[in-house]
Amino acid sequence: MACNFISVGGNRHPAAADWDHESDLLAFGADNNIALWNPLDPLFRGVHRLLSGHTEVVNVVKFFPTGKKNFSILLSGGIDKTIRIWCSDTQSPANFREEKVISDHSSAINTIAVYSERSLFISGSADATVKVWQLNHLSPGHQSSADQSSVECNVELLQTIDIQPRFLPLALAISKVPGSSSAILAVAGTRSLIQIYVSAGDVFKFSASLTGHEGWIRSLSFVQESTDIGTDILLASASQDKFVRLWRLHQGEELPIASSAAGDPALGALGKSLSNKAHRFETQGLRYSLTFEALLLGHEDWIYSAGWCPQAEKPQLLTASADNSLAIWEPDPHSGIWICTSRLGEISAQKGATTATGSTGGFWAGLWSPKGDIVVSIGRTGSWRLWKSIGEQGDWRPGVSISGHIKRVQDLAWSRDGSFLLSTGSDQTTRLFAEWIHDDIRSWHEFSRPQIHGYDLNCIDTTSSTQFISGADEKLLRVFDEPKAVASLLGRACGVENSTNGLSLEAANIPVLGLSNKAVEIVGERPLDPLINGDADGRQAEDPASVVYKSTLDFDHAPLEDHLSRHMLWPETEKLYGHGYEISTVAASQNGDLVATACKASSEDHAVIRLYETKDWREVKPALRAHSLTVTSLAFSSDDRFILSTGRDRKWTIFERSSDNAFEYGQITCDPKGHSRMILAGNWAPAEFGYIFVTAGRDKFIKIWSLDISEEPKTTCKATISATSPVTAVQFHQSLLSQDDPAVALAYGTEEGKIGIHKVTENFEVSELVQISPGLLPSKAINQVRWRPGQQEQEGHTVHTHLAVASDDCSVRLYTFINIWSTFNQNRCQRV
Template identity: 55%
Template sequence: MRRAQMQADYLAAGGNRHPAASDWNSSGVLAFGAERNIALWKPQSKSEGVYDFLSGHTDTVNATKFLTDDILLSGSVDKTVKIWKKSVDRYSCIQTLSDHGASINCLATGSGIFATGSADSNIKIWALDEQDNAVLQQSISITPRFFPLALALSPLDGTSNSFVLAAAGTKDIIQLYVSDSQEGPDFKLQATLSGHEGWIRSLEFTTENGSPDSDLLLSSASQDKYIRLWRIHQGNELPAAAANADPSLGAFLPGKSLSNKAHHFKAQGLDFSATFEALLLGHEDWIYSTKWHSTGNILQLLSASADNSLAIWESDASTGVWVTVARLGEISSEKGSTTATGSTGGFWTGLWSPSGSTVVCLGITGSWRVWNMNREQDRWVQDIGISGHTQSITGISWSKDGNYLLSTSSDQTTRLHAKWKHGDQTSWHEMARPQIHGYDLNCIDSLAGSQFVSGADEKLMRVFNEPKAVARLLNQLCGFGNSDVEQMPDAANMPVLGLSNKAIEAVDDDHEVPASHHTDRDAVDPASVVRKSTLELDHPPFEEHLSRHTLWPEAEKLYGHGYEISTLATSHDGTLVATACKASSIDHAVIRLFETKTWHEVKPPLTAHSLTVTRLRFSPDDKYLLSVGRDRHWAIFERDEAEKATYNLTKADPKGHTRMILDAAWASMTVSAFATAGRDKQVKIWSQDEKKEWLHKSTIVEDGPVTAIDFHENNLAVGLESGIFKVYVIDFEKGSHQQLPITHPISSIYPSKAITQLAWKPFGQEKGGSAELAIASDDSSLRVYSIDFSVV
């Protein structure tokens, strides 16, 4: 029996906007929440992006934390904490903790124990037994009541019997709980640290130096735009900083609470004090995370802020004042970004690599930025990060020649993905972001040449042309190009108050750009002006380049529909675009055709449905146009031989399925057949007989609603609402089908939510050889798998 071998070529998903949703272990693996999945990535492996997804949660992942290199904890909005254990390079879930009554917001780990903080205003302490199962040790009900957003856990001294737990969140206080029980964790509230004037988003402990009796330092990051450092000191005498209120600690700030009150407590019969240590000033917006790292005797603190910057802080050797020694990212005043309550900026978390030679941060667009320390130049150099959609991917389309893949999403962006060929290696990357929109995007299709058309919730379609900047980038990095490159505009820009990308010319580096006025709709944001030198790249573009310099200019708008665009399709010869919108009546459930030479609508519109048309597909030779809808109908329109832009209804089946039809696909050029898929859990195969009648040939029955299908030769890929996909071999003559067994080396091949679209790569495949399948999902993940059909 035939089998197929599958491997993952490309996995992409944006990170969740939560400061606790990522962690980096000492073996170089970074885990981050990506919608309801956990993505695994090795940032110091330049050409490798996400290499696996862990799925199991049923809602957004808010927190991840490595307890050891082999044990990963994750907390979710689904109120559960999952424990994942590594075995032969794969992590699998070994336990699910369901003791909390609300969303899990934060995790903290210690030696053999960990803490979970939830929006039920409880903190729970857990210990691992010999089989690595978590056993509940203690429940702490937070008083006064607040939601914990940050936890930090540390041994209080050289022994592992006493621990200190810091908790903070939706109040401006930090609570210190101390446990010194021999039998097990028994945390009691010992101190309440005040001073912040906003919610506290991050807490992190470190030892000041490597000695056994070293003081503990606690960093706290707040929405009041300040970082505070606190010292936990053993002994009756107060540390020097607390005893002397030095102005360098920030006491010169008017109105700031800088109380040096010492909080005394006992543990293991020893005296301890907690005191305010320093106030770190420098960020201009909310601070989301702080992380400590020690290199030799130098202690450094990494902070990430909504002002679009990462800062690295050190204590000055001579004065003890904490100063910024490096600032990475963007200066918000120059880039036109807004605060955390706005839409354009913000770094949600920053992380150190185990060695401290690399830092990464997650931006508001879901993309990760990477910087490496260049020791020779003594500066941080930006490197290639990863990116992905942050909400449901609603449409994907390969370019007509199969060279790149376009994806569009409810996160209001369209992204272009392609293979970077560097040396003897190839790796997938996001190479351009052609459309950044103000409406949720619903559908996309490529046009012949370097064009695509997309539809959104704004009732119209927009057509985009490839700019010279992107064409040259793809040519240099991916090895394919467009012969009309000199005819293309240099790049595109989006006016400050507009939605339409305008074609622009790149300017010389010394060219001055006048300041924009937000009252002028056509004014250009100075930050998005393209300078010629910025277009010359020898690597995949970084996030700031993607979002500013890879827009595609808009060529046309297509009007006519009265409601949000639901689906569109382009003919294979590139001469027609078929579109439909959301509809609850016959009047709006029409299919409109636009010819691409003049972009005029072909009148009258095509009618066959009474509710929303969910999918449109042209046959491989463009002779037929197939439509399916929520009204359970499918219909076929045939092209007029004389008037190539005219299609006429030739067949309509009002009882094609018993529930709404969600997708349809044509078989190959050599077979007059198509498939329809519906919420009735069925895929039906239809083909033409000698009399040119369309007849039902066979039915594939699935376990759940079928949301996406696509053909490659006689192989039919089927995607379900559950996220599972299968490949069937269809025998059109016998009217039979057989599921193709697929082996794969990766642990989580299936998306964790509904598959929204499947698309086989149209070119570059030998018959019976391998093919590339792109999979889009509601879980915000985009996957490209290579499937080798030649395995026996």
């Protein structure tokens, strides 16, 4: 068993990501977890692990240099007021475990800086304090203890700095003072000043206050100007005033050559805020000065991060801004003036557009690769973007990256043939995941973002392999048809055999301030000089969101974020009205002719089940009445003869199809006390198993029922499975484990994130089939579990079975079981 795919979006915080220059791992905060990803992986495996420990959102992630390729230390801080120390396993450097939790701060942790030369790290918190810590550690294998896999990790608090005047620290940076053994610490945050502290022994003392910025300062970064001994240190500060300032730390009584920025007439009124005032301090008998060096202009919105290239021959600075761009800055070799040599991201013509038309709402962080030839950035949608430097000229080209939901994932649905997976959630998006097949390499990616919405999305199901329906908090349901653009890409990149011949719609877009995806045609090549602001003839500028060019869709790799947010939408074909409150659940019949829906309710009048036939999308009346509170799940039996409903009123109900009308159903049986608390999920067993169904509830029980229709409809509870917490999702696999020994697999998820997989025989004997290790489980409640339709035969008799899981921790996970059924017969229970 393996969890071979995890999709999750990153947290929107400038300090919530770091790229380790020793192990090549990139770690980033993903809700309350820490995601580990290797952007240099040639197999494009994406996120391979989520570290669970924090109880609230992770704000900051920072690697602590160890000087070893096979051993890493990771520091993290979050809204839960804790700092956590994670150490890797030398046998598998990509696997980390939590070694220590520090709870000395009284508010959220916003920033961490590390100083490996003296084994220090510094934390800044919303309690307006900065704490200096000594980290002493021994890597595994260098201890006298018997457990060579454990890590000795001791932390000592050396100093607490109460910031005066009081502000909340958002950025920290620390560096060695050239020519001495002292360290210099820069602190900034919710004021427009930078405080400088210099170490004297084990204590940092205030030395200077740098002024000039006119907004909050979000990022600080030190770099040595060159590799020569005694070279000056540069400090970059990025601010919400849209500017980056560079400061020079120089040794000696004489000041460095003064910057001409203050007298530059091109800066206009800005010149008044530029000052070459020297801030002097002394340490270990040596004199130093801190002076303003340069002002970097070019961004049009807040600047969230600034970071120096680790391997550049001359200083190179990467900045990320809310204006949807990254900028790379370096000094001109002749004049020394700092200039922007490369700009990556969105074009300015699209600034202010909605997410659906291509805007990401800004870049929150920019990171360099260990060699400086790749940069990555994360934006408002939680997706990562990647650019590679190509050729001697340093041209930057976009590359395949990762993406995922940034809020809880509410529901999942496989296409009818199992070729792709759909997910939907509270970040108001629907995402399509499929397996990219290239050069004998297989990797899962987001291949389409069919729906970008204005309301939280609660439920989804597929009516065919080219159509799905989703329900949201807006009280209606929307139907979407697959466009040729997406079908063609899935055919080229994923080997999906769906033909585009039967599809009438080519592509889709969403108007600004709109909620409905509109069908559009794919046009020819992009003109050489497109209108941006109109021309003398009075023609209007072309809206980049309203046009899809053929060349834009001519690729055979996993889509980039630009493609997903702008060109991979599905056109909306129908809206279904009728419910009075937020849609809670939706289910399509097995033959796709009928859809059943329900909404949130606190009375019988609203706790009705509405049926819609999918040919003309007309409601089948009257609505089905049985529940008094919200219906939590709906499921059609394998032959569509019955509908199972479960509700918060602790009741499950079965409706039977009329013999006269295939679209009419009527109640035949129910159990008003099926569980002692609300029932949260229900599902039918496969056809070969008969009319068997399962219900699961907040009472921590899963009950398997048999429906007898030989005379009067009668149900009997045949088996009960006990869980350790409320059960929130449940589903039978729709294939038998073995024809010789009829049995079926049952998967369920709980409120605490546990996944259970059991075997149920035809005699209703229940036994555990697989135990999934805690490190592979979600950290929050599971909202849905979905077996992939059918089984895949690969390499002879090897059978791959997939289970998709959606969770409140913002993750979509795909578990792969290899020969799980034969493994069960041999080993009775497999632990993974």
